[in-house]
Amino acid sequence: MKREIFVIEGGNSLFGRTEIHGAKNAVLPMLAASILSPAPVTVRDCPHISDVDDMLSVLDAVGVRTERSGRDITVSGAPSVTEIPSGLACAMRSSVYMLGALLSACGEVRLYAPGGCRIGARPLDIHFDGLARLGAKVEFGEDHVLCAARRLVGTDIVLRYPSVGATENLIMAAVKARGTTRLIGAAREPEVVSLVRLLVRMGADISGEGTPVVTIRGVESLDGAKVQPVKDRIVAGTVMAAVAVCGGRVELYGADSSVMGAIISPFLGAHTFLVEHGGAMVFESDGMLAPTDVGTGPYPLFPTDMQAPFMACQCYASGMSTMRETVFEDRFAHVPELISMGAGIALVGNTAFVDGSAGMHGAEVAARDLRGGAGLVVAALGAKGRSTVSGVRYIDRGYEDLSVLFGSLGASVVRTEEPEHGVRTE
Numbered sequence: 001m002k003r004e005i006f007v008i009e010g011g012n013s014l015f016g017r018t019e020i021h022g023a024k025n026a027v028l029p030m031l032a033a034s035i036l037s038p039a040p041v042t043v044r045d046c047p048h049i050s051d052v053d054d055m056l057s058v059l060d061a062v063g064v065r066t067e068r069s070g071r072d073i074t075v076s077g078a079p080s081v082t083e084i085p086s087g088l089a090c091a092m093r094s095s096v097y098m099l100g101a102l103l104s105a106c107g108e109v110r111l112y113a114p115g116g117c118r119i120g121a122r123p124l125d126i127h128f129d130g131l132a133r134l135g136a137k138v139e140f141g142e143d144h145v146l147c148a149a150r151r152l153v154g155t156d157i158v159l160r161y162p163s164v165g166a167t168e169n170l171i172m173a174a175v176k177a178r179g180t181t182r183l184i185g186a187a188r189e190p191e192v193v194s195l196v197r198l199l200v201r202m203g204a205d206i207s208g209e210g211t212p213v214v215t216i217r218g219v220e221s222l223d224g225a226k227v228q229p230v231k232d233r234i235v236a237g238t239v240m241a242a243v244a245v246c247g248g249r250v251e252l253y254g255a256d257s258s259v260m261g262a263i264i265s266p267f268l269g270a271h272t273f274l275v276e277h278g279g280a281m282v283f284e285s286d287g288m289l290a291p292t293d294v295g296t297g298p299y300p301l302f303p304t305d306m307q308a309p310f311m312a313c314q315c316y317a318s319g320m321s322t323m324r325e326t327v328f329e330d331r332f333a334h335v336p337e338l339i340s341m342g343a344g345i346a347l348v349g350n351t352a353f354v355d356g357s358a359g360m361h362g363a364e365v366a367a368r369d370l371r372g373g374a375g376l377v378v379a380a381l382g383a384k385g386r387s388t389v390s391g392v393r394y395i396d397r398g399y400e401d402l403s404v405l406f407g408s409l410g411a412s413v414v415r416t417e418e419p420e421h422g423v424r425t426e
């Protein structure tokens with residue numbers, strides 16, 4: 001597969017409007033949930049990104065039919081294969097979301113070590129402990145895990161950490177279990193609420209979504225449904241970060257401010273401006289940013305997926321900012337790259353101290369993960385001079401072509417093949 005880079009001439013202000021699509025992190029579990037009924041399930045407003053393409057490959061591999069029409073994806077039929085091919089499972093972390101759905105639909109699932117971004121160890125103990133609590137037999141092989149259960153039986157499950165994926169997997173496993181399941185300490189993310197909205201439309205009996213205790217009463221069968229996922233708050237936040245560093249005014253149509261409180265707050269603290277008008281969030285910045293102190297955490301706190309894009313903003317602030325990462329233990333791969341662009345950043349444990357006073361300049365930087373790559377693009381948009389960002393394939397996992405998105409707002413971003421001599425890569 002050809003390796004592509006973004007070539008960015010920084011310094012243009014951004015003006016215009018953009019449409020925010022459905023959230024990647026809602027669409028992926030919703031597509032997995034679609035196999036819980038043989039009837040057609042349509043997830044609307046899906047982004048054209050490689051994680052969704054990979055999920056469609058996984059669904060094809062388990063034997064259900066998938067059909068894409070624009071941004072709408074329809075899944076129908078019952079799964080006939082209970083093994084996620086190792087090549088696919090390694091393609092992305094989202095294959096993990098098939099665990100609960102396949103176990104519920106077929107009574108067994110064999111999953112190879114999932115891939116995805118290299119951000120920390122990303123264990124799955126909360127998933128497997130919960131499935132075992134529901135009565136599944138969980139056997140670990142060299143590079144795979146086998147879960148099997150003739151019939152899952154509802155029970156109380158305490159999650160030691162509000163894991164988004166584990167919450168989603170356990171909800172999908174419990175929807176047709178015998179009896180009632182309560183997830184205590186569940187994740188409250190809007191993407192979890194979006195998954196539950198689909199399952200309830202399919203006939204599941206679930207309450208408490210969006211709170212720390214989710215109750216699932218098992219039902220015999222589920223039907224088809226058609227649902228709009230929650231809008232992508234991380235894409236909206238990434239566009240805001242670009243406007244913040246470049247200066248300008250952009251209207252974000254469809255952005256759902258009701259789930260973006262913790263994202264919006266640090267931007268306002270950095271002295272940018274936001275109003276809601278005519279179905280859009282209108283975001284404005286003069287490019288003069290104040291320093292901020294931010295810490296990531298489970299929803300409703302500031303999301304870890306916004307850590308890198310917002311750190312890029314902190315690199316332009318007039319003074320010392322801090323960014324504390326509390327969700328993943330190794331999500332600072334973008335820091336050395338930002339330093340090569342002129343940022344003064346010191347890492348002390350899980351906290352980055354970011355001094356933006358030196359100013360940023362273009363450089364050759366390498367994306368190593370999805371959101372870190374997005375942060376580097378944001379930093380390059382505001383930097384004086386030319387930057388190249390390699391590792392575009394990581395960024396394509398979660399964003400539709402950023403060269404098109406930011407180009408439509410006045411930025412100079414060219415997507416091109418990596419030159420023979422190569423540029424700095426991971």
Ligand code: EPZ
Nearest residue numbers: 025122123124125126127163164165166305327328370371
């Ligand atoms: C989901 O990942 C998202 N991915 C991530 O977005 C997001 O960063 C993360 O939630 C946190 O919000 C999707 O929804 C597809 P977790 P997930 O389980 O489910 C630890 C992006 O950029 N943990 O909430 O994998 C784990 O190691 C991606 O769009 C365990 O220890 O996240 C991490 O430190 C990146 N044991 C923390 O919990 C477990 O069994 C949060 O993980 C599970 C998780």
